[in-house]
Amino acid sequence: MENVIEIKNLTHYYGEKKVYENLNFSLKEGRIFGLLGKNGTGKTTTINILTGFLKPKSGSCTIFGEESYRLSPETKSRVGFLIEGHVQYSFMNIIQIEKFYSRFYPNWKKDIYFELMSKLKVNRNQKLSKMSCGQRSQVALGLILAQDPDLLILDDYSMGLDAGYRRLFLDYLKEYSKTEGKTIFVTSHIIQDLDGFLDDAVIMDYNGVVTQVSIQDLKQSFSGFTFKTTEKVQLFKDNIIVNFEQIRNKMTVYSFKNEEEVKTHLSELKVEFSDFAKIHLDLEDSFIGLTGKY
Amino acid sequence: MKRFSTFSSIILIFLITIVLSIFLPRYYWISFEQNVQIPKVFFSPITKQFIIHKQIDKHVVYYDETFKRITREDFESNTPYLNYRQLVFRQEMPDTILGKPVNFQEIKENNLFFSIDPEDVYFYQINLFPLIEAKPNGPQLISPQEYFRVTDKFEIFDAQTNKINAKMSKLFDEELRKYGFNFPAKNYFGEPSTRKPYHEGYFLVDNSGDIFHINRIENKPFCKKIEVPNDYKIEHILVREFPLQEFHGIIFTKNHKIALISYDNYRIIELPIKDFDLTESKFELKGDIFYRTISVFNDNSVVSYATDRNYKLISTYTEKWVNAKKSDIGKIAEYIFPFQLSLENEKNLFIDFYIEFSNWNFIFLNSILAIAILIIRKSQKQTSQKLFNAVYVLLTGIFGFIALLVIKDEF
Amino acid sequence: MLLSLAYKEWIKIRWAYLVSLAIGLGIILSIFLNLRLLVEFNSLKELWNYIIFKNYLFYSQFRFIPLLIGLILGIAQFVPEIQNLRLKLALHLPIEETKTLFFMVFYGFALLTAIFLFFYLILVSISSSYFPPDITNTIFITLLPWYTAGYAVYFFASVIIIEQIWVRRISISLFAVLLISQFFHTMNHNAYIKIIIPIFLFVILLSTLIITSGYRFKRGLR
Numbered sequence: 001m002e003n004v005i006e007i008k009n010l011t012h013y014y015g016e017k018k019v020y021e022n023l024n025f026s027l028k029e030g031r032i033f034g035l036l037g038k039n040g041t042g043k044t045t046t047i048n049i050l051t052g053f054l055k056p057k058s059g060s061c062t063i064f065g066e067e068s069y070r071l072s073p074e075t076k077s078r079v080g081f082l083i084e085g086h087v088q089y090s091f092m093n094i095i096q097i098e099k100f101y102s103r104f105y106p107n108w109k110k111d112i113y114f115e116l117m118s119k120l121k122v123n124r125n126q127k128l129s130k131m132s133c134g135q136r137s138q139v140a141l142g143l144i145l146a147q148d149p150d151l152l153i154l155d156d157y158s159m160g161l162d163a164g165y166r167r168l169f170l171d172y173l174k175e176y177s178k179t180e181g182k183t184i185f186v187t188s189h190i191i192q193d194l195d196g197f198l199d200d201a202v203i204m205d206y207n208g209v210v211t212q213v214s215i216q217d218l219k220q221s222f223s224g225f226t227f228k229t230t231e232k233v234q235l236f237k238d239n240i241i242v243n244f245e246q247i248r249n250k251m252t253v254y255s256f257k258n259e260e261e262v263k264t265h266l267s268e269l270k271v272e273f274s275d276f277a278k279i280h281l282d283l284e285d286s287f288i289g290l291t292g293k294y
Numbered sequence: 295m296k297r298f299s300t301f302s303s304i305i306l307i308f309l310i311t312i313v314l315s316i317f318l319p320r321y322y323w324i325s326f327e328q329n330v331q332i333p334k335v336f337f338s339p340i341t342k343q344f345i346i347h348k349q350i351d352k353h354v355v356y357y358d359e360t361f362k363r364i365t366r367e368d369f370e371s372n373t374p375y376l377n378y379r380q381l382v383f384r385q386e387m388p389d390t391i392l393g394k395p396v397n398f399q400e401i402k403e404n405n406l407f408f409s410i411d412p413e414d415v416y417f418y419q420i421n422l423f424p425l426i427e428a429k430p431n432g433p434q435l436i437s438p439q440e441y442f443r444v445t446d447k448f449e450i451f452d453a454q455t456n457k458i459n460a461k462m463s464k465l466f467d468e469e470l471r472k473y474g475f476n477f478p479a480k481n482y483f484g485e486p487s488t489r490k491p492y493h494e495g496y497f498l499v500d501n502s503g504d505i506f507h508i509n510r511i512e513n514k515p516f517c518k519k520i521e522v523p524n525d526y527k528i529e530h531i532l533v534r535e536f537p538l539q540e541f542h543g544i545i546f547t548k549n550h551k552i553a554l555i556s557y558d559n560y561r562i563i564e565l566p567i568k569d570f571d572l573t574e575s576k577f578e579l580k581g582d583i584f585y586r587t588i589s590v591f592n593d594n595s596v597v598s599y600a601t602d603r604n605y606k607l608i609s610t611y612t613e614k615w616v617n618a619k620k621s622d623i624g625k626i627a628e629y630i631f632p633f634q635l636s637l638e639n640e641k642n643l644f645i646d647f648y649i650e651f652s653n654w655n656f657i658f659l660n661s662i663l664a665i666a667i668l669i670i671r672k673s674q675k676q677t678s679q680k681l682f683n684a685v686y687v688l689l690t691g692i693f694g695f696i697a698l699l700v701i702k703d704e705f
Numbered sequence: 706m707l708l709s710l711a712y713k714e715w716i717k718i719r720w721a722y723l724v725s726l727a728i729g730l731g732i733i734l735s736i737f738l739n740l741r742l743l744v745e746f747n748s749l750k751e752l753w754n755y756i757i758f759k760n761y762l763f764y765s766q767f768r769f770i771p772l773l774i775g776l777i778l779g780i781a782q783f784v785p786e787i788q789n790l791r792l793k794l795a796l797h798l799p800i801e802e803t804k805t806l807f808f809m810v811f812y813g814f815a816l817l818t819a820i821f822l823f824f825y826l827i828l829v830s831i832s833s834s835y836f837p838p839d840i841t842n843t844i845f846i847t848l849l850p851w852y853t854a855g856y857a858v859y860f861f862a863s864v865i866i867i868e869q870i871w872v873r874r875i876s877i878s879l880f881a882v883l884l885i886s887q888f889f890h891t892m893n894h895n896a897y898i899k900i901i902i903p904i905f906l907f908v909i910l911l912s913t914l915i916i917t918s919g920y921r922f923k924r925g926l927r
Contacts, residue, residue: 053793054925069923077799087789092716103709104798295803299920302913306877309911313883418895420757422839424750439750441757443839451837453750486758637887637900645850645890645897700876703917 004029004151004183005050010059012045019045020208022059027200029150032177032184034194036287037204043187044084046204047155050185051081063151077105080149084156086140090129094122094139098146107148116142116172134165141169145176152176154186158193166193173197195283205291215283222286225253225262227273240265243292252279254289300705310697311690312635318693319627319634326623333613336580337587337600338372339392344587344598344611345372359611375401375582392584403537406581408544410532412573416642421479423486425450428493428511435488440510442466444479444498462513469515470508476501483531483543490535494542497531497555505531507542507560520560525549529572544579546572554605566607567599573641593617628652632660632691656691663695664688674704706800707808714782714812721781722816725774729767729824736764737831749835756840760893762847764828768892771821771848771855772885779862782813787866792922806919810863810912817859821852843894850897853905854888857881860911867918869927 003026010023019042027033037043048054049061052069061068066075089097094117102108120135128136137157144152152173158166170193177184188194201218203211213222222242229251235244240262243254251273255262259278266273281289333348344359347369356369367384370377374391378401381387389396425440439453440462448467450459470477477500484496495509495516505528509516526547533543541554541563550570554563567588570577576591586605589598594617600609618624627634632652639648664687671683682705686694740763743752755761786792795809796802825848832841861881868874890896897904 048925051793051797053790053796053923055923073799073801076797079797081793081797083789083791083793085789087791087794089713089716089785089791089794091785092713096712096716100709100713104706104800295916295920295923298803298913298916302915302917305910306914306917309884310880313880316887317883417893418843418898420839420843420894422753422757422837424754437750437754439748441750441753441837443837453753454748456749456835456837486754638890643891643893643896644899645901646899700873700880 002029003027004064005185006060006062007046007050008060010046010049010056010061012042012049012054012056018207020204020210023208023210025202025210025212027183027185029183030181031199032173032197033186034191034198034201035185035187035204036191036194036201038206038291039189041204041206042208043204047084047153047187051153051155077147078150080144080147080152082140082144082152082154082157085159086133086137086157088128088136088140088143090136091127093125093127095124097128097139097143101143101147105147109146109148113142113146116145133160134162137161137165137169141172145172150182152182152184152186154184156187156189158188158190166190170194170197191284191287192282198283201283201287203287203290211290218283218286219281221256222281222289223255223258224279224281224285224289225255225259225276226279227251227253227266227276229271229273233271235269235271243289245293296705299703303701303703303705306703307686307694307697307701310700311693314693314696315631315633315635315690316637319631320636322627322630323618323623327618328621328623330615330617330621332591332615333596335587335589335596335598335611335613336373336376337585337598337609339375339582339584340372342609344600344609345369346611346613375405394583401583404581404583406536406538406540406579406586408532408534409576409578410530410544410546410572411576412641413643415530415572416644418644419482421482422451423482423484423496424488425510426486426488426493426495427513428495428509428516435490435493437488438510444470444475444477444482446477448477466508466515469517470506473506473517473519474504475506475517475519476504481528481530484533485535491537492535494533494535497533497543499528503527518560520555522553522562523564526551526553526562531555544577546570546577552577563605565599565605566601594620625655628655629659630656630692632656632689632693660688660691663691667695667698670699671702676704679705706798710795710798710800710805710808711812714809717785718778718781718813718816721777722820725777725820726823729770729774729820730827732766732770733764733824733827733831736766736828739763739766740831740835744835753836753840756836762892762894763832764844764848765892767824767828767848768851768889770824771851772858774820775817775855775857775859776862778813778817779859779866782809783863783866787869790927792867792919796919796923802919802923803916806915807912810860810915813859813863814856814909814912817856821855846895846898846901849901849905850888853901853908854885856905857885857888857908857911860908860914861885864911864914864918867915867922869922 005027007023007025011021012019035043035046045054049056050068052071055069063071063079064075066072089100092100098110098113102110116138120138122131122135128139157169161169173184174197176182198215200212200214228249231249235241237243240255240257241253242256245252253262263276331349333346335344335346338345345356345364347354347356356364356366358364370380371386374381374387378387378398387396422441422443424438425442426435426438430436440459441451441453443449448463448470450463450466452459479498479500481499482496495507498506498508500506505520505522507518507520522545526545527549528545529548530546531543539557541556543555545553545555552565552567552570554565556563565588567590570590574592578589578591580587584603586601586603587598588601589596595612595614598611599607601607634650636648637645639646664684667683667687668680674680683698687698756763786795795805798805825845828844829841832844861877865874865877865881868877
């Protein structure tokens with residue numbers, strides 16, 4: 001399978017301020033990716049570069065083999081882009097906006113759009129600007145799905161949506177992703193929702209530290225362990241302890257290693273421990289485990 | 295997209311350069327320009343000398359042609375025809391002047407004043423003129439409802455109906471053709487006002503450059519071809535009706551001659567003035583019972599000619615001054631601005647690109663600024679851009695320099 | 706596809722366009738009523754005289770209308786594009802980005818030309834019912850600087866609105882104001898006759914300025 005998105009040695013600065021240096025990751029066709037990261041880790045920068053609205057200082061970002069800020073019209077028609085906040089032409093109504101977009105895309109799937117619209121309780125002449133945020137998100141989604149792109153880039157689809165609409169949004173996306181060869185790239189600040197949705201995650205941390213893992217691997221190999229220890233014990237991150245957290249004498253340690261290896265490692269470090277237990281991690285826990293709470 | 299963007303960046307830079315070349319010099323002059331007072335020159339029938347007055351430091355000073363200061367009273371006494379009211383008030387008006395008994399009515403009638411500025415001539419004129427009846431049924435001229443134009447035929451519009459008065463048009467058209475008028479008219483000269491003692495009609499220049507005098511007298515056309523020397527190509531004719539009825543008008547030719555069309559059967563009287571360019575200079579003719587004073591105002595000088603009533607030269611007077619351009623302020627401007635652009639000009643009412651190039655003095659500043667832009671923009675690596683910046687600033691100086699500071703686009 | 710773009714532009718600006726049309730027609734109506742009154746209370750021949758020799762422009766009220774319309778249209782067309790950085794949508798359409806941007810300004814230019822031409826024809830028809838062709842013929846060149854100002858302000862609006870850096874917005878606005886002031890030097894008939902055609906052509910070139918702003922937008926200068 002070819003790489004749909006390929007980011008190589010991507011470096012960006014805002015003036016003197018470094019966002020990241022030598023960022024590398026790539027996305028394979030047909031999978032659902034989540035770009036996860038806390039605010040300020042360069043998520044928005046990456047999305048901007050990816051969608052061609054920011055020229056990186058150096059390095060390259062390609063989509064279907066083309067430089068992302070110089071996509072040809074043909075490639076652009078293969079990429080569906082949901083702007084943060086579901087921004088659309090809010091001066092149009094449901095009918096107008098469909099009429100507008102349909103002429104641009106040869107494989108326009110009118111039915112998908114109107115199916116989605118029929119579920120919204122809105123008047124067809126109602127302008128998008130007069131709709132609720134949730135309704136607008138459905139219009140934006142309907143338009144992207146009707147476009148039938150090979151790659152979908154969804155910048156914070158969950159913004160301003162309540163649980164119902166978030167679920168609806170993902171349900172439709174899931175349905176769509178079952179079609180052959182569709183790749184989805186999504187960012188969200190509500191990571192819980194993405195559990196069971198994503199295939200892979202790219203997790204960004206401060207200073208451009210990036211972990212790319214498949215969710216399957218993450219679930220299988222990334223674990224948290226709790227144990228009791230003395231208050232004055234000092235732990236450091238190393239190649240076994242990815243992250244740790246200490247609340248008085250209660251310690252939580254995150255690691256890609258199994259229980260035995262972690263225990264051995266702790267012993268080597270001469271850390272006393274008791275009540276050692278493995279904890280179940282969902283996606284959000286893993287994310288926090290990897291990047292910390294701060 | 296980059297290619298187009300470069301193109302439009304250059305347009306933006308060019309645009310800012312143009313705007314600055316208008317506004318920077320304008321504000322420079324507004325800030326520093328000093329008023330230059332222009333002398334008023336008279337010829338005294340008493341002393342047979344020129345006497346002059348002008349403002350110096352907000353005060354009017356009077357002096358004779360040797361620059362000797364005189365008092366205002368002396369000035370007035372020496373120009374008794376001009377200032378007869380003042381002299382009467384002071385009870386100093388003589389009974390006779392140069393042996394001629396004083397008659398106020400005669401003085402008034404003989405006091406002439408004509409002046410013409412390039413601005414009075416060079417503007418867009420809609421060539422439609424009121425066909426004023428020269429012999430109205432009453433003491434005053436009446437503003438007519440007929441307006442004429444001379445295109446491929448003589449046409450008279452009726453201003454009440456906005457339609458062509460075919461009958462009257464035909465009458466005038468035929469008359470002009472009879473006199474060999476070559477249609478259309480190239481120029482129209484006349485005084486289209488009714489606030490004047492009488493109406494002389496219009497002087498038209500036909501397509502072959504001949505002058506025709508036309509008028510409407512008792513609703514009938516009057517036409518007369520006027521013979522002028524062969525080398526007269528008409529630039530302008532100043533037509534003024536005045537009670538003295540000495541001449542119909544003043545001809546200004548393209549080869550810079552000035553002549554009067556006298557009432558003596560249109561005899562041409564050439565004035566003893568050399569090289570008068572109406573596009574550049576102001577002309578003034580003053581007269582009294584004995585003399586004529588003709589003054590030509592250039593940017594930095596006035597030349598006055600005193601003649602007798604037959605326009606025979608008696609004496610001339612020249613006074614020069616330093617005009618704004620040649621003043622220190624103007625010289626400094628030449629060091630700052632490589633050129634100065636204006637869309638307006640005091641010498642005509644057309645909007646145009648009036649561009650004044652400086653003498654090479656600006657090259658110092660331009661060179662410094664060209665080097666400065668290379669230093670300021672040293673982060674721009676492209677040689678083509680460096681070359682553009684340097685050459686552009688070298689050519690456009692401070693204007694281009696500021697434009698490049700504002701638009702930092704790389705291309 | 707361009708037809709579809711035109712459709713979007715129309716939905717965006719149709720109200721502004723109708724308002725512009727109403728403003729223009731309102732002013733022209735007022736010009737007409739004024740003229741009627743002048744003719745009624747004076748005589749037409751005096752009015753002719755006034756126009757020919759005193760540079761009276763019976764339509765001088767119209768002077769700043771094209772400027773206003775250019776501004777209204779520019780704002781109506783480009784402000785929605787930069788709210789929420791919505792321009793991203795247009796630039797993501799499967800068309801060459803320069804083509805999209807050029808089409809937007811071309812569309813505005815065409816609508817401006819249509820409305821300007823319409824107003825011109827009304828003024829000409831009013832004029833020709835009162836005045837001879839020699840007077841009516843001067844309307845075109847006398848109006849053209851005002852129309853050119855309208856086009857210029859429209860093109861500048863596109864550049865300034867799409868530009869995202871405030872310093873640059875302000876400096877371009879300043880030069881735009883200075884340039885546009887040059888179209889209102891005098892109210893003499895045909896005063897601009899010597900240079901208005903080259904100036905007009907130069908102003909048409911300003912339609913390309915949107916590309917710099919679009920290019921900067923694409924490069925992420927925000």
